[in-house]
Amino acid sequence: MEKVIFLVDMQSFYASVEKASNSALADKPVIVSGDPEQRSGIILAACPIAKQQGVKTAEPLWEAQIKCPDAVVVRPRMQLYIDVSYQITKLLEQFSDLVEPYSIDEQFLDITASQHLFGTSVQMAEKIQQAILEDMGTHARIGIGPNKVLAKMACDVYAKKNSKGIFQLDESNLESKLWQLPISKLFGVGSRMEKHLIHMGLHTIGNVANYPLRLLKKRWGINGEVLWRTANGIDYSPVTINTHQEQKAIGHHMTLPQDYYSWEDIKVVLLELSEEVARRARRQQYCGKRISIATKGVDFDLPTGFHRQQKIATATHFGMDIYRVAALLFQKFWDGSPVRGVGITLGQLERAETYQLSLFDQVEEKETLSKAIDRMYDKYGPTAIVRASSLMPSGQVHVRSKKIGGHYK
Amino acid sequence: MSPNKLTPDSNIMWESSRMMLPEHKEVLRKHHQQQDKREKPIIEEQQLAMFSVDITFAYTQQLPIRIETFDPYQEVCHIGKIKKIDSYQQKVQLTANEEIYWIAIADVLNVTVL
Numbered sequence: 256m257e258k259v260i261f262l263v264d265m266q267s268f269y270a271s272v273e274k275a276s277n278s279a280l281a282d283k284p285v286i287v288s289g290d291p292e293q294r295s296g297i298i299l300a301a302c303p304i305a306k307q308q309g310v311k312t313a314e315p316l317w318e319a320q321i322k323c324p325d326a327v328v329v330r331p332r333m334q335l336y337i338d339v340s341y342q343i344t345k346l347l348e349q350f351s352d353l354v355e356p357y358s359i360d361e362q363f364l365d366i367t368a369s370q371h372l373f374g375t376s377v378q379m380a381e382k383i384q385q386a387i388l389e390d391m392g393t394h395a396r397i398g399i400g401p402n403k404v405l406a407k408m409a410c411d412v413y414a415k416k417n418s419k420g421i422f423q424l425d426e427s428n429l430e431s432k433l434w435q436l437p438i439s440k441l442f443g444v445g446s447r448m449e450k451h452l453i454h455m456g457l458h459t460i461g462n463v464a465n466y467p468l469r470l471l472k473k474r475w476g477i478n479g480e481v482l483w484r485t486a487n488g489i490d491y492s493p494v495t496i497n498t499h500q501e502q503k504a505i506g507h508h509m510t511l512p513q514d515y516y517s518w519e520d521i522k523v524v525l526l527e528l529s530e531e532v533a534r535r536a537r538r539q540q541y542c543g544k545r546i547s548i549a550t551k552g553v554d555f556d557l558p559t560g561f562h563r564q565q566k567i568a569t570a571t572h573f574g575m576d577i578y579r580v581a582a583l584l585f586q587k588f589w590d591g592s593p594v595r596g597v598g599i600t601l602g603q604l605e606r607a608e609t610y611q612l613s614l615f616d617q618v619e620e621k622e623t624l625s626k627a628i629d630r631m632y633d634k635y636g637p638t639a640i641v642r643a644s645s646l647m648p649s650g651q652v653h654v655r656s657k658k659i660g661g662h663y664k
Numbered sequence: 665m666s667p668n669k670l671t672p673d674s675n676i677m678w679e680s681s682r683m684m685l686p687e688h689k690e691v692l693r694k695h696h697q698q699q700d701k702r703e704k705p706i707i708e709e710q711q712l713a714m715f716s717v718d719i720t721f722a723y724t725q726q727l728p729i730r731i732e733t734f735d736p737y738q739e740v741c742h743i744g745k746i747k748k749i750d751s752y753q754q755k756v757q758l759t760a761n762e763e764i765y766w767i768a769i770a771d772v773l774n775v776t777v778l
Contacts, residue, residue: 333685333687334687337685337687337688337691338691340688341688341691341692341695344692344695345695355678356684356688356692357678357682358682358683358684359683359684359685359688363678403678404677443681477668477669477670478669480670481669481670481677484670490677491672491673492673492674492675492676492677492678493673493675495675496696497696498675498678498679499684499689499692499693499696500693500696505686535686659685659687660685660687
């Protein structure tokens with residue numbers, strides 16, 4: 256049976272949530288921006304009124320304020336946006352049990368089995384829009400398709416642009432609506448891929464759809480075939496609710512408040528990140544074998560960052576074990592250029608109950624110590640006890656504990 | 665061969681492209697765990713009386729017994745011998761493989777003498 260998939264996207268999500276939670280902002284241009292004192296001082300979201308005056312997402316705050324001087328600037332409240340997103344997930348579950356959040360403001364919905372209760376798919380989309388507007392005060396745009404990729408493109412390319420906020424893409428209008436579009440509108444095509452494709456003479460989505468699959472595969476392998484399938488509206492991925500259950504890796508990344516130049520400073524944040532990764536692994540009862548470190552250099556055009564990984568003999572979830580490997584990797588591959596951001600990831604996870612004991616390590620002692628510290632964290636918060644090194648100027652724990660996704664909670 | 669973006673029924677194409685904050689994922693994980701959560705069924709008095717008959721019988725005869733207890737997320741059952749009955753605190757002590765469990769009568773869902 257043909258499936259019916261929705262992609263529900265929230266219009267200017269952060270800005271809309273702010274407007275819904277403060278009615279005084281209703282008719283004003285509202286901008287949600289990170290802290291201009293910090294590097295995160297860019298526009299995260301702008302309401303439609305502000306966008307009308309030319310404000311764009313991801314531009315620096317001062318640029319936006321020139322275009323729209325009377326804009327109300329608010330700081331992001333990440334925890335609130337997560338909560339509202341979750342409320343919307345629960346609301347969507349009243350329409351179908353298959354709801355898969357794809358990002359904080361986009362969720363897939365498989366309505367194949369429940370559509371008959373609500374009328375046509377467009378009528379059902381309207382009901383969802385209305386329910387979200389009534390309950391959350393935010394406007395949703397809905398892309399409809401026989402699979403996820405067509406629902407996503409229906410939303411991005413058409414539903415976001417038309418006044419109704421609903422659009423359906425399927426076999427019947429694939430040629431007339433999708434194939435005419437420039438290649439940059441194809442899901443999964445970034446600016447680099449766009450250049451390559453144009454160079455090959457492929458300007459529209461239709462060009463790619465009708466290009467020999469063999470040649471795309473030869474050039475890009477699996478990704479070439481994904482591109483071809485996307486252009487032809489083919490996607491077999493299910494809408495699945497288990498997608499967030501299994502963890503493949505646990506990682507933390509931070510953008511530093513200013514560039515770090517010395518090993519003395521960098522090792523402080525490496526240890527903090529290692530501890531944070533370890534704590535999350537313990538909380539979710541995982542151990543990991545693969546430790547990787549990624550750094551980002553200062554210049555976007557001249558990338559100086561690196562990404563390296565190493566496997567260890569026995570899986571771990573202790574901060575010090577992770578730190579030792581990360582520090583070694585960093586010292587080995589760092590070329591001394593200033594560092595803007597750094598991240599540590601623990602991969603190859605296995606369940607903690609089944610992990611192998613190392614012969615040469617005092618696991619039990621570390622285990623009890625970590626447990627004691629974890630209990631303190633649970634009770635008094637993540638800064639209840641910190642390493643002395645984190646009290647140095649380069650330490651970031653106290654700032655990070657107040658943030659989600661790099662912005663204040 | 666391990667699954668890739670082209671494998672039917674895999675979600676890799678979407679999992680590799682999405683942006684999800686770890687704090688957001690955690691909320692969703694808890695949500696699904698919550699949905700699997702079960703309510704404790706009400707045990708009728710007659711049934712409870714049957715349990716105590718069986719438990720006393722197994723205790724006096726020192727026969728192995730199987731006790732199912734309530735857990736919101738999983739099915740739990742203990743098999744062993746009853747070593748003590750604390751009628752004041754409404755608990756029984758069960759020994760299985762040299763391990764000792766205290767089981768509250770209020771948590772018991774089913775009892776079978778083996």
